[in-house]
Amino acid sequence: MRRREGCPYDGRLRDEPVIPDWGIQVIAVLVVIVFSPLFKGVINRWKARLQSRRGPPYLQPYYDLRKLFRKDMVVSRHASWVFHLVPLVYFAVPIVFATLIPVLSAYPLPLAEMADILGSGFVLALGGFFISLGALDAASTYGGMGSSRARVVSFLSEPVLILVFFTVALVAQTDLPFFVNRALVAPLNIISPAHLLAAVAFFMVVLAETGRIPVDNPATGTELSMIDGARILEYSGPELALLEWGSAMKMFVLLTVLLNVLIVPAGLTYDGQPLHVLIAIVTLLLKMLGISAVIVAIESTYAKLRFFRIPEFLGVAFVLSLLALITYHFTKG
Template sequence: MARSIGFNLLQVLFVVALAPLVAGVLSRLKEIVQSRRGPSVFQPYRDLRKLFNKDEVVSEQASWIFRVTPHVVFVAPIFVATLIPVLTSYPLFFAFMGDMLGGGFVLALGGFFATLAAVDTANPYGPMGASRTRMVGFLAEPVFMIVFFTVSFVAGSTIPYIVQQHWVTPLSNFFAPSHVLLVIAFVMLILAEAGRIPVDNPTGHFELAMIDESKSLEYSGTGMALMKWGGQMKLLVLMCILLNVLVTPWGLASDKSTLEVLLAGPLVLFKIGLFLLVLVVIESSLSKLRLFRVSEFLGAAFVTSVVAMITGLLNF
């Protein structure tokens, strides 16, 4: 039990420590594709250090929700990291505390508090972005549920470790139409939940156009650092669910030895690096959708997930 808890903590450390690096690599790759010099891959670490050293300014209109929200946004991905296979292919101590649907609800809880905090300060731009964020969340949450229901139909469970074993054995399950459609729908979901192009522009700071960034508009200092770090961890956790559970569930530690768990880290980073290249291609090939077109994008994701569920039920 002690070893299992230790590996769980190691998974959490992996997510917490490397989430800013993943965000930095993604930003750097986009700059290279756009023929710009861009910042270093370690710039997110420098930004976090700078923010933690700054004073925090809180509006007099803000309630306890505004002060608590950064901690909720920061902790939610950490909790999910204890439920999913990040470095190991076998269940750890907290693996059966919640399934994939429960993990989605935990991540949604962080987004819900962030939306409340955006409205809490009475800034006119915060509620504007919060309403847009809730619109995207309202359209994305059914896709979450259908994807996880499809997983339960196909794999017989929504526990991430059990789902991962289903895709590994036999290999024919990996190329089933329901699985391919499921992966496509989940990638579209990641783009929406992480505020990436074509749903939102993470580098845009125009108040009238921003969606995801508007939730942290009123934060400064430590609060802003926790919001940024939590968003980076959320993206990494969603990548781990996609890559380690649905797409490439190979390369994880299968033996309960510390050395094998440590060696799984570079393999997971390699898979994440390949997926970052896919994200760069998507974001460099598409432009940000207008607000009324976001519903069409998420509607397409919903239809894709429903078709995946139907094909899974019909055993195609």
């Protein structure tokens, strides 16, 4: 039997069986793959109920994916092999990202040290880069327009992410997500002004990067106002299903970072016991329901911003992240 370093329980060896590290890593990836479409359905359902509409079923995203996987593909005659590679990369990137962050465990798993918190962000940004390549490769007017707009949003978001990650690394005295989680469990760190400002700034960036209101409206049908939706207009069938699924996983893993690293770094397993892993899964899903309620409240209260006002929104996030860094330097002593 074994005992995890940093385990909050007593130091006695336990007789309960534990799940191997690679097993927990596989379970974490499966949680991301299986449950990510569910919370997209939860948000759509709750938003409809808040607007006095019946709304789609909670499992509607799964029905949509099944329908898309059964359809044939219609491909532009201008598309090359890059166009077909994009859905595979976009689907795989969040899975790789999930191995680098604390999804279920508070201790590092076998692949956790491949990248620090900033390198993990670059891994996730790879998917957005490829989907823009696919939109341009199809030689579509809307695809080019959506790609240019998405690059502007990413250009404005990246400085915020760098400042947020830098501030969190300073507060936690480490830049590895698993060790950041362990350091921020301390009450003095979790309620520090620098940490709270960084968490708010990161949440604003998550809304922008996942195409949620007020930056983009995922339910819009007007091509001239779309950002993320315009980049996948040329895709259909199984390739569109992979893109939609990858988008849901991207939102899931970003919210996991927000919850398990920044806001509520608790409820994870420290020893790999099956019961504790199950509790970690349930805790993560409950935290996801809570943040979904916040997103629903925001999307039901605010309207989509005009494109030229998006820099103002991300400018606020930049100021908050900068204030977080300044606040840390004034309060660290």
